[in-house]
Amino acid sequence: MDSESDSTTAARAPVRLHGRAEEQRRLHDTLAGLRAGRGAAVVVTGEPGSGRSVLLAAAAGSAAGCAVHRLGGVESEAALPWAWCQRLLLRLAEDLPAPPGGETGVLTDVLAGRCPPEAAPAVASALRAVLAASPAGRPLLLCVDDAHRLDRVSLQVIGLLARRVHGLRAGLLLTAVTGHPALAALDGIDTLRLPPLDDAAARLLLADAAPPERPDGLCPATAAEALALAAGNPLALTELAAAARADDRRGPLVLPPDSRWRADCGRRFRQLPDGARAVVAAVLVGGPLAPDALHTAARRAGWHPGAVDAALASGLVAPAEDGTTAVPGRLLRQVLRAEVPLADRHAAHRLLADVLDPGRFRPHRALHRLAGGTGPAERAAAELERATDRADHRTADAVLEDAADFAPRPGLRERWLTLAARHAFLAGGSERSRALLHRVPPEGVPAGTHAVRSLAEGELLLRDGAPSEAYRHLSLAAGLFPDDCRESAARALMLAGEAAFLAGDFAGYSALAQRARPLRHADDTPAAHLVADHFAGMTATFEGRYGEAGRLLRNVMRLAGGAADPYWALWAAQAAYTLGDAARAHSFAAASADAARRRGEAALVPAALVYQALAALLTDRCAAAEEAALDGLRLARRTGQRNLAVDHLAVLALVSALRGDGEDAAARVRSVTRQVSAWGLGRPAAFGRWASACADLADDRPADALARLAGMAEDAVGRQTNLVIRQLATPHFVEAAVRCDRRANAAEALRGYHAWAASGTSAARLALAHRCHALLERDDAAADEQFRQAALLHQRDGAVLELAKTELFHAHRLRRARKPGPARELLQEAVQIFQRFDAASWTRRATAELRATGARTRSPGDRGGGAAAELTPQQARICELVARGATNQEVADALVLSVRTVEYHLRNVFTRLGVRSRVELASCFR
Numbered sequence: 001m002d003s004e005s006d007s008t009t010a011a012r013a014p015v016r017l018h019g020r021a022e023e024q025r026r027l028h029d030t031l032a033g034l035r036a037g038r039g040a041a042v043v044v045t046g047e048p049g050s051g052r053s054v055l056l057a058a059a060a061g062s063a064a065g066c067a068v069h070r071l072g073g074v075e076s077e078a079a080l081p082w083a084w085c086q087r088l089l090l091r092l093a094e095d096l097p098a099p100p101g102g103e104t105g106v107l108t109d110v111l112a113g114r115c116p117p118e119a120a121p122a123v124a125s126a127l128r129a130v131l132a133a134s135p136a137g138r139p140l141l142l143c144v145d146d147a148h149r150l151d152r153v154s155l156q157v158i159g160l161l162a163r164r165v166h167g168l169r170a171g172l173l174l175t176a177v178t179g180h181p182a183l184a185a186l187d188g189i190d191t192l193r194l195p196p197l198d199d200a201a202a203r204l205l206l207a208d209a210a211p212p213e214r215p216d217g218l219c220p221a222t223a224a225e226a227l228a229l230a231a232g233n234p235l236a237l238t239e240l241a242a243a244a245r246a247d248d249r250r251g252p253l254v255l256p257p258d259s260r261w262r263a264d265c266g267r268r269f270r271q272l273p274d275g276a277r278a279v280v281a282a283v284l285v286g287g288p289l290a291p292d293a294l295h296t297a298a299r300r301a302g303w304h305p306g307a308v309d310a311a312l313a314s315g316l317v318a319p320a321e322d323g324t325t326a327v328p329g330r331l332l333r334q335v336l337r338a339e340v341p342l343a344d345r346h347a348a349h350r351l352l353a354d355v356l357d358p359g360r361f362r363p364h365r366a367l368h369r370l371a372g373g374t375g376p377a378e379r380a381a382a383e384l385e386r387a388t389d390r391a392d393h394r395t396a397d398a399v400l401e402d403a404a405d406f407a408p409r410p411g412l413r414e415r416w417l418t419l420a421a422r423h424a425f426l427a428g429g430s431e432r433s434r435a436l437l438h439r440v441p442p443e444g445v446p447a448g449t450h451a452v453r454s455l456a457e458g459e460l461l462l463r464d465g466a467p468s469e470a471y472r473h474l475s476l477a478a479g480l481f482p483d484d485c486r487e488s489a490a491r492a493l494m495l496a497g498e499a500a501f502l503a504g505d506f507a508g509y510s511a512l513a514q515r516a517r518p519l520r521h522a523d524d525t526p527a528a529h530l531v532a533d534h535f536a537g538m539t540a541t542f543e544g545r546y547g548e549a550g551r552l553l554r555n556v557m558r559l560a561g562g563a564a565d566p567y568w569a570l571w572a573a574q575a576a577y578t579l580g581d582a583a584r585a586h587s588f589a590a591a592s593a594d595a596a597r598r599r600g601e602a603a604l605v606p607a608a609l610v611y612q613a614l615a616a617l618l619t620d621r622c623a624a625a626e627e628a629a630l631d632g633l634r635l636a637r638r639t640g641q642r643n644l645a646v647d648h649l650a651v652l653a654l655v656s657a658l659r660g661d662g663e664d665a666a667a668r669v670r671s672v673t674r675q676v677s678a679w680g681l682g683r684p685a686a687f688g689r690w691a692s693a694c695a696d697l698a699d700d701r702p703a704d705a706l707a708r709l710a711g712m713a714e715d716a717v718g719r720q721t722n723l724v725i726r727q728l729a730t731p732h733f734v735e736a737a738v739r740c741d742r743r744a745n746a747a748e749a750l751r752g753y754h755a756w757a758a759s760g761t762s763a764a765r766l767a768l769a770h771r772c773h774a775l776l777e778r779d780d781a782a783a784d785e786q787f788r789q790a791a792l793l794h795q796r797d798g799a800v801l802e803l804a805k806t807e808l809f810h811a812h813r814l815r816r817a818r819k820p821g822p823a824r825e826l827l828q829e830a831v832q833i834f835q836r837f838d839a840a841s842w843t844r845r846a847t848a849e850l851r852a853t854g855a856r857t858r859s860p861g862d863r864g865g866g867a868a869a870e871l872t873p874q875q876a877r878i879c880e881l882v883a884r885g886a887t888n889q890e891v892a893d894a895l896v897l898s899v900r901t902v903e904y905h906l907r908n909v910f911t912r913l914g915v916r917s918r919v920e921l922a923s924c925f926r
Contacts, residue, residue, distance in 0.1 A: 019201025041162035046194030049235025052175035073149030084154035124160035196232025209241035225435035275307030288324035377408035393427035428602030430640030451480035463641035467503035504682025546759030580762025586615035606636040620801040623873030650687035657691040660698030660841030702739035767793035804833035838872035883925035
């Protein structure tokens with residue numbers, strides 16, 4: 001519609017915009033140039049509802065010192081030649097003088113409506129002359145909203161004028177819909193495209209737009225659904241927020257009847273010719289259609305040859321990257337379902353049921369047969385369930401959600417929505433899964449549906465919520481599944497155990513272990529046996545029955561050995577890690593991740609990567625552990641699994657701490673603290689405490705480390721610390737206790753640790769036990785023997801970093817025993833290892849100890865001239881990011897490091913590689 005005119009310099013109230021700071025800055029620079037006498041033109045493009053008009057209003061309101069004319073396109077005048085130019089001339093006549101010389105005639109002809117279309121260049125030239133002849137004073141700013149709605153001739157004129165406005169004290173700001181055919185007339189003008197809002201800006205806008213009766217904002221499920229539907233569109237977000245009214249909403253979130261976004265989509269659909277509307281209907285009900293299916297449908301239905309092109313030009317359907325044609329976005333699909341007549345949708349379903357290849361599109365064909373009523377409804381429903389059970393998760397999710405509207409009997413709708421939610425979660429769509437579950441009542445549904453819903457809800461909460469709530473849902477689900485679904489019941493029980501483990505609720509874990517015992521009956525499935533043995537093995541570990549635990553956990557690995565199920569492999573990785581079998585733990589974790597990727601189960605990959613990282617740490621492969629944890633962190637965030645993201649951050653903190661990078665470890669621990677406290681996450685809390693203690697030891701603060709580790713028995717709110725992690729931290733507790741002269745406490749802790757390490761297969765853990773014995777020994781000869789045993793075991797298992805620490809401790813003992821020669825040999829090797837691992841704190845300690853033996857040393861950071869191949873893995877990762885143009889802050893964010901650490905590494909890299917700038921550094925990594 002026509003916008004108001006403002007030819008004064010009165011100040012306007014600022015318009016609040018979210019996520020458009022860069023676009024506002026660019027328009028601000030344009031206005032600053034205009035005030036300085038530099039004419040300019042900018043066209044702002046974006047999808048309907050992207051905020052073009054709001055941004056334009058904000059720019060007009062901030063154009064202090066300018067005469068502002070706002071003159072938008074009017075759809076009802078789009079077919080009238082010169083209509084917009086006539087309105088412009090009438091508006092400008094108020095502020096500007098008559099045009100000079102012969103320019104008057106052509107403009108008079110425009111006003112009189114007798115100017116031919118081919119005179120557009122002359123009219124544009126006359127308008128430029130009018131602007132050039134205006135007296136010195138305020139610059140003129142012409143704001144044209146919805147320029148794509150101008151009549152064709154006026155749009156041509158404004159394009160000509162905008163490309164010739166430089167040198168004048170005048171500016172043009174225009175808006176238009178992205179991809180509109182009318183934009184061809186504006187070619188060559190500086191374009192500012194508005195992308196969808198990012199997640200942070202969308203959440204801020206959604207919070208601002210929440211209804212007055214919801215001062216605390218929308219409930220999490222409704223907010224997640226609104227964010228997913230709107231896909232970053234500001235108008236859609238605002239209108240969806242206004243439509244949300246209550247937490248107990250069970251239907252899908254829909255736009256209100258008076259929605260402007262919905263009205264625009266409806267108008268575009270109704271303006272299409274009949275054949276194009278039929279194309280939209282077919283693509284709408286058919287989901288992404290392959291080109292051959294679309295062409296077959298077009299031929300079978302007898303659509304006009306240009307129908308597909310007309311539908312594509314409307315923007316209501318669009319080509320995807322894989323070559324298919326689809327309705328872009330869930331919200332547009334929702335709106336079109338309301339706009340496309342029911343008879344047209346039924347006809348489209350019947351058409352597609354007839355033309356789709358039953359081999360390639362079995363789930364979709366079953367849906368179309370059900371929706372189109374082409375056969376018995378119950379038979380079609382049964383076929384649909386069989387088809388979706390074999391389909392990939394994204395396909396099953398979409399088909400089941402659509403099919404829910406055609407469920408032929410009570411209870412089936414809720415079952416299909418619940419199954420869709422389960423498929424959505426496995427495919428990596430946590431927020432979508434939560435939104436689908438929100439449409440299913442927790443009570444009053446069939447028992448089977450209740451069981452699947454509780455399992456889905458529980459696993460969602462396990463990965464992104466309070467583990468205590470996850471425990472409640474999952475333990476309930478385990479008791480709801482019927483006898484013919486024992487594998488699902490066992491899976492729910494196992495996940496409930498993980499929730500108890502995560503929360504530090506070991507009483508709850510023991511209760512689950514009791515429930516798991518009957519699963520070991522001879523006629524139960526291998527999955528049930530695996531779960532029962534896993535519970536029994538972990539319980540035996542907690543209770544110190546290490547021989548029994550080893551037998552049971554090795555049986556878990558045997559049962560999982562030939563299975564392709566990512567859950568089984570993950571649980572086997574946990575068992576192997578508990579036993580200290582680094583190779584098998586890594587192998588099972590990698591198999592779990594690979595199986596999940598093959599099956600399209602993106603949600604299961606981050607959990608597997610946790611154990612890949614931990615298995616790598618068992619043998620001091622810090623670079624591999626960090627790489628796995630960073631990959632897992634990115635995937636956990638992408639799939640909406642914040643608890644797993646915290647797990648990976650805790651592992652990253654431990655990697656830094658074991659290398660002696662106290663500052664990095666502290667930064668990584670801080671990044672997990674808030675969520676650990678909010679949701680009671682015992683496992684990452686224990687890892688964080690352990691990591692902080694390791695950093696304290698590296699920085700020679702044994703009393704601080706001892707206080708942290710002694711407090712691991714119970715956290716601040718009474719949860720028991722993860723017992724396996726407490727055991728893993730024992731060598732560091734012993735080290736701290738010995739250095740604080742608390743030898744009795746150290747000896748008591750070591751007894752249990754040595755028994756645990758000796759029962760497993762980990763030479764690395766047994767090596768740490770021998771090192772602890774050496775630290776406790778009063779007799780130098782006995783200590784030497786224990787240190788040598790530890791070194792041999794480190795070498796056998798490849799734990800090189802821990803070998804260097806053992807050599808440092810051994811050398812310290814030798815130096816105090818007045819044996820500087822043997823101490824010097826050990827320290828020289830230790831320094832080299834610490835430098836190779838980029839372990840700065842440990843390098844400083846070993847270097848100081850080496851000087852104390854009388855040896856001459858180089859500075860810790862000097863390892864010779866070197867080339868890029870000599871960089872540490874972390875330095876190489878930093879350089880690769882810098883080579884791609886990342887700032888130090890962006891590198892720190894990507895690797896979860898402090899900026900100061902990044903700067904420290906870059907200084908060392910510059911020195912080693914002999915480069916003087918980031919440009920030179922980048923050239924080394926291209």
